[in-house]
Amino acid sequence: MKLLLSVVLLSGLVVSMSSIAETRAFVGARVIPIDGQEIADGVLVVEDGRIRAVGARADVRIPRAAAIVELEPGTVIMPGIVDTHSHVGEVAGADRSGPIQPEARVLDSFNVRSSGIKRALAGGITSVNVMPGSGHLVSGQTLYLKLREGSAVTDLAYRFDDGAPAGGLKMANGTNSRRDAPFPGTRAKSAALVRASYIKAREYADKIERAENEDDKPPRDLGLEALVEVLAGKRVVHFHSHRHDDLLTAIRLRDEFGFRMVLHHTSEAWRVADEIAAADVPVSLILIDSPGGKLEALYLDARSAPALEQAGAKVAFHTDDWITDSRYFLRMAAMGVRAGMSREAALLAMTQAGADMLDLGERVGSLSPGKDADFVILSGDPFSVYTRVLETWVEGERRFDLDDAADRLVAEGGFNALSDGDGAGHLHGQGPHTLTGAGQ
Amino acid sequence: MKIISSSLSIFFLIVSFPTAAQDIAVRAGVLYTGAGQAIENGVVVIADGLVTAVGPASEVSIPEGMQVIDAAVATPGLIDARSTLGLSGAMNQPNDQDQLERSAAIQPELRAIDAYNPRERLIEWVREHGVTTVHAGHGPGEIISGQTLIAKTSGDTVEQAVFEPAYAVSATLGEGATGHSRSSPGNRSKAVAMLREQLIKAQAYRTGLETAAGDDEKSAPDRDLGLETLVAVLDGKMPMVIEVNRHNDIMTALRLADEFGFGLILAGASDAHLLIEPIKAAGVPVILHPTMIRGWGNAETSHFSFTTAARLLEAGIPVALQSGYEGYVPKTRVVLFEAAMLLGYGVSFEQALDLVTAAPAKILGIDDRVGSLEVGKHGDVALFDGDPFEFTSHVIGTVIEGRRVSESVR
Numbered sequence: 001m002k003l004l005l006s007v008v009l010l011s012g013l014v015v016s017m018s019s020i021a022e023t024r025a026f027v028g029a030r031v032i033p034i035d036g037q038e039i040a041d042g043v044l045v046v047e048d049g050r051i052r053a054v055g056a057r058a059d060v061r062i063p064r065a066a067a068i069v070e071l072e073p074g075t076v077i078m079p080g081i082v083d084t085h086s087h088v089g090e091v092a093g094a095d096r097s098g099p100i101q102p103e104a105r106v107l108d109s110f111n112v113r114s115s116g117i118k119r120a121l122a123g124g125i126t127s128v129n130v131m132p133g134s135g136h137l138v139s140g141q142t143l144y145l146k147l148r149e150g151s152a153v154t155d156l157a158y159r160f161d162d163g164a165p166a167g168g169l170k171m172a173n174g175t176n177s178r179r180d181a182p183f184p185g186t187r188a189k190s191a192a193l194v195r196a197s198y199i200k201a202r203e204y205a206d207k208i209e210r211a212e213n214e215d216d217k218p219p220r221d222l223g224l225e226a227l228v229e230v231l232a233g234k235r236v237v238h239f240h241s242h243r244h245d246d247l248l249t250a251i252r253l254r255d256e257f258g259f260r261m262v263l264h265h266t267s268e269a270w271r272v273a274d275e276i277a278a279a280d281v282p283v284s285l286i287l288i289d290s291p292g293g294k295l296e297a298l299y300l301d302a303r304s305a306p307a308l309e310q311a312g313a314k315v316a317f318h319t320d321d322w323i324t325d326s327r328y329f330l331r332m333a334a335m336g337v338r339a340g341m342s343r344e345a346a347l348l349a350m351t352q353a354g355a356d357m358l359d360l361g362e363r364v365g366s367l368s369p370g371k372d373a374d375f376v377i378l379s380g381d382p383f384s385v386y387t388r389v390l391e392t393w394v395e396g397e398r399r400f401d402l403d404d405a406a407d408r409l410v411a412e413g414g415f416n417a418l419s420d421g422d423g424a425g426h427l428h429g430q431g432p433h434t435l436t437g438a439g440q
Numbered sequence: 441m442k443i444i445s446s447s448l449s450i451f452f453l454i455v456s457f458p459t460a461a462q463d464i465a466v467r468a469g470v471l472y473t474g475a476g477q478a479i480e481n482g483v484v485v486i487a488d489g490l491v492t493a494v495g496p497a498s499e500v501s502i503p504e505g506m507q508v509i510d511a512a513v514a515t516p517g518l519i520d521a522r523s524t525l526g527l528s529g530a531m532n533q534p535n536d537q538d539q540l541e542r543s544a545a546i547q548p549e550l551r552a553i554d555a556y557n558p559r560e561r562l563i564e565w566v567r568e569h570g571v572t573t574v575h576a577g578h579g580p581g582e583i584i585s586g587q588t589l590i591a592k593t594s595g596d597t598v599e600q601a602v603f604e605p606a607y608a609v610s611a612t613l614g615e616g617a618t619g620h621s622r623s624s625p626g627n628r629s630k631a632v633a634m635l636r637e638q639l640i641k642a643q644a645y646r647t648g649l650e651t652a653a654g655d656d657e658k659s660a661p662d663r664d665l666g667l668e669t670l671v672a673v674l675d676g677k678m679p680m681v682i683e684v685n686r687h688n689d690i691m692t693a694l695r696l697a698d699e700f701g702f703g704l705i706l707a708g709a710s711d712a713h714l715l716i717e718p719i720k721a722a723g724v725p726v727i728l729h730p731t732m733i734r735g736w737g738n739a740e741t742s743h744f745s746f747t748t749a750a751r752l753l754e755a756g757i758p759v760a761l762q763s764g765y766e767g768y769v770p771k772t773r774v775v776l777f778e779a780a781m782l783l784g785y786g787v788s789f790e791q792a793l794d795l796v797t798a799a800p801a802k803i804l805g806i807d808d809r810v811g812s813l814e815v816g817k818h819g820d821v822a823l824f825d826g827d828p829f830e831f832t833s834h835v836i837g838t839v840i841e842g843r844r845v846s847e848s849v850r
Contacts, residue, residue, distance in 0.1 A: 090737075289732075289777055290565050292530025293769030322734050323769060328781065334831035383832050385780045412785060413745035415714060423736025 023047040023066040024396070027057065029075040029377065034351050034366035044077055046373040049395035054367045071377065078347070078382060079367050080126025080374030080394065081329060082354035084284040085238065085264050085318030088116030088326060089153075090424045093132020093140025093170065099183045099190075100197050102230075103222035104140030106130050107165050110153040115410055115419040120326040121147055121400040122411035123319075124376035124389045127158075127355065127364050134172040134240040137184065137194050141226055142167040142238055144358050146372075148394045158360060160234065166359070168262075169230050172240035173249055174296040191249055198257045201227035236260045236359065238284070242267040242296035251279045262357045264318065267291075267300035270307040277311035282357050284316045285349070286323065287335040305349075306340035315345065316354035322423040327411060334383040347382065462489035462842030465502040466821050468514035474798040474812030484514065486819030489841035494813050509844065511836060513828055515793060516813050517572025517820030520775045521727040521800035522681065522707050522762035524579040525563050526556040526591070530771050536560075539579035539765060541586065542620055545631070546638050548609050548673075549665035550586030552577035558591070558601045562772045566763070567593035568850045569774045570822030570835045573810050575800070579765040580612040580683035580708070583625065583635050587669065588681065590806060592820075593838075594845040604806065608705070609673050611635070611682045614689035615740050632692055639700050642670035679703035681727070686740040687711040694722045705803065707762065710735055710744035716755045725758035725803040730773045731781040733764070749795065750786030760800035780829035792829060825849075 024046045031042030033054050043060040045053040053060050062068065071077075089110040094101035110130060120128060126147050132139040144158040144166045157165035173190050177183060184190040204224040211217040229235040237259045239250045247263060254261045263269075264284045269276060276283060285308070291300040308315045317332045319325070324332065333346040341349075355365030363372050373396040380387040389411070392400035401407050409417045464486050471482025473494055483500040485493040493500045502508060529536030538555040541547060556576065557563075566574070577588025588608045595601030617631045625631035645667040652660035672678040682693045685708045697704035706712070707727045712719060719726065728749055735741025752759040763773040779792040787795070801811025810818050819842040826833035838846035 288770040289774050290530075290562060290770040290772045292562065293532050293766065293771035295531060295533070297769050298530060322736055325732065325734070328732070331781075331831055337832045338834060383830075385783050385829055385831055388784045412747050413743070414747070415711075415743045417745070418736055418742055421737050422742075423734065424738075 023052070023063050024069055025062040025066040026069045026071060026077060026377070027062075028073065029071040029077045031367065032076060032078040032347060032382070033368070034079055034347060035368050042077065044367060044375065046393075046396050049373050049397070051367055051369050051371050051373050053369055074380055075390070076378040076380060076382060076387075077367070078124075078376055078378065079351045079365060080376055080392065081124045081350045082127045082316070082358065082360070082365060083120065083125045083319050083321070083326065083329065084129050084262070084316045084354040084357050085286070086120065086125075086128045086130055086321040086326065087133070088120055088128065088321050088422075089114045089130055090116070090421045091130050091132060091143075094136045094138070097182075099136050099177055099193060100138040101136060101140055101223065102138045102169060102226035104132065106132055106141060106143040106167065107153060107157070110143060110145075111421070112150060112153045112156065113419065115417070115422045116321065116326070117147055118400070118407070118410040119418070119422070120321070121392045121394075122389060122407065123326040123329045124378070124392050125319075125326055125329060126374040126376075126392060126394045126399075127358070127360060129168065129238065129318075129358055131170045131238060134170070134176040135179070137171060137173070137177050137190055138197070139170045139172065141235070142170050144168075144360065146374075146394060147399060149397065149399070158358075168236040168238045168358070169226060170238050170240070171250075174240070174242050174246045175294060176240065176296075187246070187249070191253065194253060195256065198227060198231065198253075200224065201231055202257075204228060205231060230259055231257060233258075233260050236262060236357070238262050238264055240264050242300070244268040244271040246296065247272055248275060251275070251281060254281070255279075265320070266304060267297045269304035270301050271299070273304070273307035273311040273313065276308065277313040282314040282316070282353070283308055284318045284354070284357060285336075286318055286320050287332050287339070288324070302335055302339035304339075305336035305346075309341050309345045314353055314356070315341075315349045316357055317349045318354070330378075330382055330387070330389075331385070334385070337383055343383065350382075462819070463487045463503075463506055464819065464839060464842045464844065465506050465508045466514050466823065466839065467497060467502075467508060467510045468823070469512045470514075471813070472513070472515045472793055473814065474516045474794070475814050482514070484813050484819070484821060486821075486839070486842040489819055489843075491813055491815050491817050491819050494815065507844075509823060509837060509839070511823035512826055513824040515570070515822050515824070515828055516797040516811060517818075517822050517838065517840060518570045518775055518796045519573040519575075519760070519800040519804075519811060520566065520571050520763050520796075521575055521760035521803065522588075522764060523574050523576045523772065524765045525566065525574050525576045525763070525772060526558060526560050527552065527576065528562075528579065528765060528771070529557065529560050530562050532768070532771055539577075539585075540581040541578075542582070545582050545617070545620075545622070545625055545634060546584045547582070547586055547666060548584045548669035550578060551606060552587050552589040553598050553602060553605045556589060556591065556598045556602070558595050558598055563593050566772065566774055567838055568835065568846045568848050569776050570824070570828070570838055571775060572820040572822070572838060572840050573801075573806070575607065575762075575804055577607070578610040580610070580616045581619065583611060583613075583617045583631050584638075585610045585612065587678075590804060592840050594840045594843070603809070604804075606669075606672075606678065607804070608679045608681045609669060611680050613682055613684045613692055614686050616683055616685075628689070628692070632696070635696065636699070638666075639670060639674065642667045642674055646671045646674060673702045674700060676701075676703050679705050681705045681707050683707045685710040685729070685735070687714045689740075690715055691718065694718060694724065697722070697724065708741070708764070710741040710748070713745050713748040713751050714743070716751060716757070719752075720755050720757050725760070726752055727760050727762045727800070727803065728752065730762060730764050731778045732773065746782070746785040749782050753787065753791055758799060758803050759795065760803050761795045776828065776835070777831075780831065783829055789827075789829065
């Protein structure tokens with residue numbers, strides 16, 4: 001690892017030397033920095049993969065060495081979009097052997113060459129929480145990725161402070177995880193199984209804590225280790241939950257075990273928005289074209305977006321790719337506005353709010369000087385259906401360019417535009433998301 | 441078949457016009473009629489369910505006492521050119537899924553009117569989004585899965601809702617026809633052979649009927665509901681809507697239409713962008729897959745493109761949009777949104793509106809009644825508070841045959 005690091009550092013040096021010469025100033029766009037007011041005629045200065053300056057044309061001093069990129073009037077620059085829940089990369093987690101498998105890692109199943117990554121970039125997405133499916137109470141460890149260039153998943157992985165690939169833990173309640181034994185058949189059984197697992201994890205942690213030497217420690221248990229990371233607050237629980245009572249069950253479990261938790265999907269959040277806000281649980285929300293498709297989504301309603309905002313809850317959006325395609329993630333924020341959410345909250349929900357939910361808020365989520373130079377250039381207003389993503393930049397490198405033929409093919413679709421298996425992430429692990437899914 | 445349809449239409453004529461008032465006027469900041477230029481400050485007057493006047497407010501007077509609705513923008517009621525609405529319910533449980541019968545590969549006798557649930561919440565959902573007419577019925581998934589109907593999205597009974605009770609036969613070619621658990625058809629060749637055999641049987645059945653009509657009818661073949669329906673297809677009274685996506689399957693559909701002379705409508709057609717010339721030469725219309733189809737991975741729809749609609753339009757091929765069939769979440773698509781998504785991909789505002797109003801009306805052969813706001817046509821109107829296709833705008837009302845059937849803001 002040490003060796004690898006120094007190689008990376010060396011090559012980083014080479015790259016950064018060339019990019020010093022190419023310090024870039026993007027000029028003329030409407031800039032939406034998220035952490036401040038929109039700037040009508042703005043400047044974004046990027047240097048060494050970081051944001052150096054943002055402001056009005058008159059206020060920002062552009063370094064003499066900077067390459068100036070003059071953008072068309074009407075163009076918009078906003079931070080790279082954070083997708084808090086996606087299945088790109090044909091990922092899998094737990095299998096059919098049992099309902100609780102915290103040991104399964106997305107890290108070990110992610111296809112870094114999947115066109116799913118390119119679709120995400122075509123949609124302006126630069127950071128993603130890649131998750132296993134929802135057919136289990138605990139379906140495994142999620143992975144936070146930065147969509148930079150790379151030939152291995154570890155090149156893309158965000159890191160915990162200890163250097164391990166960063167991610168959360170995927171959990172679910174409601175109907176998706178209800179199946180024949182050993183899976184639970186009811187909601188009460190689902191909660192009981194989860195509680196028993198965390199109690200076991202607590203005991204496991206206690207034993208390790210109490211051990212006076214290595215021999216006293218219990219044998220390693222990968223699943224319990226992951227749950228202990230949750231109990232320690234290192235790993236955030238990403239909890240799939242739709243129905244109002246299921247949402248409150250998730251909160252009850254959190255309160256019992258002291259997780260850090262994000263509620264995901266939350267079709268019926270509009271029914272318990274005050275309770276969610278009072279519990280101080282952030283929500284990663286999905287908005288869909290119509291209700292139903294399964295029982296727990298029957299009362300899905302976009303008014304969850306304004307209801308949560310008005311209740312004071314923190315809201316992010318997610319694609320749940322392939323449920324909605326990463327290429328048109330911007331549309332979901334517009335749907336939130338349609339339902340009554342403020343523009344400001346909808347913009348936040350695609351950027352800083354999601355970054356905070358993944359513990360990445362200090363690095364990404366806004367165009368603040370010092371943060372990673374992750375940004376999107378749009379042809380117009382982020383909420384307009386006439387707008388296209390023109391370019392997506394990650395750490396100062398252009399990763400999507402609509403004028404590039406190969407990128408455009410992915411953005412628009414066509415013959416062989418997508419790699420084999422792209423979109424299959426939702427199908428793996430014998431989850432419920434079969435294409436003919438009646439009865440789930 | 442002829443006898444059946446005429447008796448059906450008499451039946452529907454009697455019951456489909458209840459006595460409640462169907463008089464209403466719509467005033468719109470911008471009125472898109474679907475026939476000619478947009479009208480600023482436009483007015484549509486509807487009496488007894490039919491449009492009696494359309495034009496600028498300066499030229500069209502609203503009869504005194506008539507209920508008036510104001511909207512920033514009004515368009516003809518939207519048409520969903522192909523769906524499983526009313527047969528495939530929101531719960532997605534076995535008891536509300538009637539769009540596909542798995543007992544046999546070819547069952548043209550399955551009527552949509554015997555399964556259509558007009559109170560299904562997804563119908564209400566699309567109605568609240570401005571959709572007033574749906575071509576609904578049996579979905580893709582078997583070589584011939586059954587029949588379709590055309591209905592309004594209002595009405596408490598199928599009799600009130602429907603205005604083409606037996607519109608088309610729903611067929612599928614490609615993987616969709618072989619994805620069942622039976623031994624046959626197990627592949628494309630077998631599926632097409634089975635379909636051809638059945639159509640040839642229908643030809644013989646028709647000959648038998650014709651011969652019998654010449655003498656005392658005693659020699660007529662026994663009545664066969666499936667073959668009767670296929671005879672209507674062969675006679676051009678019912679089109680065959682074939683769900684077909686892969687390029688070679690599209691060519692197979694064209695070949696079959698050529699061999700048997702039936703009226704073909706291509707549905708789905710995700711590879712159509714590879715076959716612009718042959719489709720154009722065949723003069724066949726396309727009811728294109730939803731823009732947001734999830735044709736990924738190794739699915740036969742994986743080559744779909746957001747630009748296909750623009751390319752078909754540019755070639756002059758008749759094209760309309762559908763909500764199609766969805767097996768999971770969301771359980772139905774909304775054609776308003778599917779059209780909206782084309783705006784960034786080479787389709788103009790006017791074209792997008794046409795894809796969900798006048799164009800499907802023409803393809804389905806119901807443009808004498810719906811699809812545009814012209815004198816004598818049904819008073820079906822969708823009302824908006826802004827650009828209908830912006831996701832930040834709202835549908836603020838829906839009018840069907842002069843009756844306000846939705847007041848919700850969606």
